[in-house]
Amino acid sequence: MNNKIIYFTNRLKEKLWFRPFIFCIFSIIAALLAQFADNTFLKELVPKISDDSLVGLLNTISASMLVIAIFAVASMVSAFSAASSNATPRSFKLVVTDDVSQNALSIFIGAFIFSIVATVALKNGFYGEAGIFILFVLTILLFGVVIITFLRWVDRISRLGRLSNTIQQVEKAALNSLSKNISNPLMGGTPQESSILYNGEACYSNSTGYVHTINIEILQKLAEKEQMHIDLSCVPGSFISFNTPVAFSNTTSGYIKEQIAEAIVIANERSFDDDPRFGIITLSEIASRALSPGINDPGTAIHIIGSMNRLFCAYNKMPSDGPIIKYDRVSVPALKISDLFTDAFRPIARDGAGNVEVMTRLQKCLAIIAAIDHPEFKKEARHQSIQAFKRSEIAMGFQPDIEELRKITLFLSDS
Incomplete structure (x- = not known):
């Protein structure tokens, strides 16, 4: 289960929309949570903030963040294209998952959503004096974060997609x-001899593509339950087809063979x-x-x-x-x-x-x-x-x- 969660999380991180989506949710929550300050002791301590000054600041953020976000996307797409054409298309995944660029885009979009939600709530009397003050503080902090992020991102985007930077990312x-691999060379399984002759029944893949990951923990539990041993004949990166054996075991059950095949995740591209x-x-x-x-x-x-x-x-x-x-019933090629x-x-x-x-x-x-x-x-x-x-x-x-x-x-x- 842990392997599945890690695999799923890594695939989500590769999506360009994932971090902006998370930041948007936090922005909405932050804009609405400011109202809770009205029910605390802060309402008698905080100074009064003019609604017009806060609305003007929020309007400035909303007007500029959307433009900057569009500019950021255009710059990132240009960098992705440069990386694919100057280096190799295989480097695209590394460039698109650049942390600085994804965080910058997420903050720009999150700031835009925050300003829109806060403006609508403010004009409809959602906040009291304490809520307005907390909202003002959050807006100032957000404004500072946006400026720092923008300066950092400008430095990053000037290098993103450059050949030397792409090589550095691929090397890393x-x-x-x-x-x-060196810390866990067999994914926790038992070693195989290089000249091993696979015995038993062959288990074939359900699809054609590259092995992304192997849920070896699932294979171990299945082998323990059925009192058998599983010899893998593939590793992450192997190209397999419908007629390619992915493992060998001493079972003749078609259902168990299907379960073995499902534990091996196949994708169109290598990871x-x-x-x-x-x-x-x-x-x-x-x-x-x-x-x-x-x-x-x-x-x-x-x-x-x-x-x-x-x-x-x-x-x-x-x-x-x-x-x-860790998994004594599953052998893995080195x-x-x-x-x-x-x-x-x-x-x-x-x-x-x-x-x-x-x-x-x-x-x-x-x-x-x-x-x-x-x-x-x-x-x-x-x-x-x-x-x-x-x-x-x-x-x-x-x-x-x-x-x-x-x-x-x-x-x-x-x-």
């Missing part, structure tokens, strides 16, 4: 997902939350786009290689006590280090094979990663280094460039 999302490979794939897509002949921006690819370097070094330093087994390296470096090596600056930076990055005291990192870094050099040998026609690259690559070879 990838790091968070990798951190979540950054529980899919550590997706952030790395998105970064490599940005690099590949920058290396295309139409854009020809090797500097961005070099920037992405630096991001990959930081991610793998950070991944190695993350503390891990090994798998934490994340393959080889997949991470392939996602990160193969597209860059393929599309940048003819660029000596990009390939030099890539070889240096792989050399740094190979120096990490991690057997799998060493093995995969060596493999990617050799593969990248072979691609460059084919793509580069200038022999001195090839020889320069060879000097960097040779010490990583297995010879």
Whole structure:
């Protein structure tokens, strides 16, 4: 149930309307709650505030906030479009969930709703002297919050959608997902051998798409109830179809198979939350786009290689006590280090094979990663280094460039 709530909450946060809606509700409540001050001791202590001055202030807020909110939406849409076209469409979700921009839009719309509700209530005699004073204080505070938010948002919107900012957001999302994976690599399930042969009855998906999340707690309760074991054959980020087995169990019941399939949430697009490979794939897509002949921006690819370097070094330093087994009746495939390296470096090596600056930076990055005291990192870094050099040998026609690259690559070879 907790996993379902977290998943549902994360999906709501991705909706642009969610925070403005919450702020609107709080604005209406705040405007109406001021009236309760009329029934307290404050009515004999507070100074009298002119209705006209308060109405003028509320009218100013209502007139300006709607215009600013429309301007904010237009600016955000422009930033979203820039992020999708300059980086990759996969980065759209991260840009649209920018906290500063969403909070700014929410405050602007919330202030507009507050001023409208307060004005209507004030002109209809809803407030006494104490209520008017509290409303005046709330309006002044709201006015100050709006000014601070607007100044902060202007600074943010100037960078939102820029390529460097988008790369930073994707790198942060990838790091968070990798951190979540290293702290709980099997989602609390039991480990599987890499060469496991699934036995028993196959459970097939109800739809086609990417695995968003797996409600492993539900699978555990089902396995305990039916006295069985469930072997998952997919993880978040896996693409599955109607004829793709998502799990194997020793049950022949069609109803139980249906329950197993329903515990695996499928969506049309991948998510950054529980899919550590997706952030790395998105970064490599940005690099590949920058290396295309139409854009020809090797500097961005070099920037992405630096991001990959930081991610793998950070991944190695993350503390891990090994798998934490909470669900002993559900086995989960482990994340393959080889997949991470392939996602990160193969597209860059393929599309940048003819660029000596990009390939030099890539070889240096792989050399740094190979120096990490991690057997799998060493093995995969060596493999990617050799593969990248072979691609460059084919793509580069200038022999001195090839020889320069060879000097960097040779010490990583297995010879």
